[in-house]
Amino acid sequence: MRTVCVYCGSGFGTDPVFEAAAQALGRHLAEAGIALVYGGGNVGLMGTVARAVLDHGGHVTGIIPDFLKSRERMLDDVQETIVVSDMHTRKKLMFDRSDAFVAMPGGIGTLEELVEQMTWSQLGQHAKPILLLSVADFWAPFLGLLDHMRRTGFIREGLDLSYLVAEAPEQVVPMLKAAVGRTEPRPEAEALIEEKF
Numbered sequence: 001m002r003t004v005c006v007y008c009g010s011g012f013g014t015d016p017v018f019e020a021a022a023q024a025l026g027r028h029l030a031e032a033g034i035a036l037v038y039g040g041g042n043v044g045l046m047g048t049v050a051r052a053v054l055d056h057g058g059h060v061t062g063i064i065p066d067f068l069k070s071r072e073r074m075l076d077d078v079q080e081t082i083v084v085s086d087m088h089t090r091k092k093l094m095f096d097r098s099d100a101f102v103a104m105p106g107g108i109g110t111l112e113e114l115v116e117q118m119t120w121s122q123l124g125q126h127a128k129p130i131l132l133l134s135v136a137d138f139w140a141p142f143l144g145l146l147d148h149m150r151r152t153g154f155i156r157e158g159l160d161l162s163y164l165v166a167e168a169p170e171q172v173v174p175m176l177k178a179a180v181g182r183t184e185p186r187p188e189a190e191a192l193i194e195e196k197f
Contacts, residue, residue, distance in 0.1 A: 001180045003061075004029060005037040005098035007113040008045040009106035018105045019048055021135040024169035025104070026052025032173045033058075037097045039090070040064030040081060045104055050078060061097060065090050091116065100129040100176045105138040118161050129179035131164040133172060139165065 012019050026049040029036055036053045039046050040062030050060050060078040065086055084090050091113060103114040117130050132139045143165065149155045164175050 001034060001099045001177055003035045003037050003098050004100050004102055004176065005094050006046075006049050006102045006104060007039075007106060007110045008049060008104035009110055010039075010041055010044040010046055011107070012044050012048075013105055015136055017136050018045060018138070021133065021169050022048040022104060023052045025049055025102070025133065025172060026054075026058070027056045028169055028173050029053055030056035030058025034173065035059035035061065037061045037063065037094055039094070040078075040083075041068070042076075045106065049104070054078065063090050063093050063097070095120075095126070098128065100131070100180060102131045102133055102172060102176075103139070104133045105135060111142070118163060121162050122159055127162075129164060129176050130162065131166055131172060131176060131179075133166050133169065135167070135169075137167075 006025065008022060009018075022045040026036065030053045036050060036058060038050055038060070041047055041064065042050075050062065053060050054077055059080075061080040061082065062078045063082045063084060065084050082093060084093060094113075095117070101114070101117050103110060114130070114132070117126075117128075120126050121128070121130060132143075134140060134143075146155065146161065150160070155161060164179060166172050166175055
C-alpha cells in the first residue's frame, strides 16, 4: 500500500477532536511511508491532514478542480498539485492514484465520495479497502442507515458492502495494511450482480 486517499471536510466541525484526528492521521501516514492523495485544499480537515503529512516528511498529491482553486485555497507546499476541469475528473483521478480510501468526518461532499467508492466496490469495479474513521462516533448514524437498508432488503445478501470502521487514527494504517493483504477482486462479481439486480 503506497497511497491512501483521504476524504474529509473543508471545515473543522464543532468538536476539536476532529482536527486532532486529522493531525494524527497525517502523521501516521507519513511515518508509515504512505503518500496522501486528497482534494488539494488548504482549509478545514483536508488542509490539516495534508499539512500533518508534510510536517512529518511525507508525500502529498492534491487534486483540485479549477473552480475550487480560490475557494479552497490550494496548499502550495505539496509535492504534486493537479488541477482538473471538473469534479468527475477529480474523483476519477483520486481513485486511480490511490490504493485505499479513508473517510474522516465531513459534509455532503465527503459522504458523496465515500458512497461512490462503496458503490463501485459493491458492483465489482474495485477491491481497494474503504475505511470510515468514526471519530467521536461521527459515522454512527450512517452505519445505522446501512443496517436499515439491509433490514429492508435494499442491500441484498451476496451484494453486501465491504468497508472497515476505525475509531481512532492509530488504527487506520494497520487495518488498511491487513485489508490490502487479503482483499482480492471478485471474479464472480459480474455474474452475481446480473443475478441480484
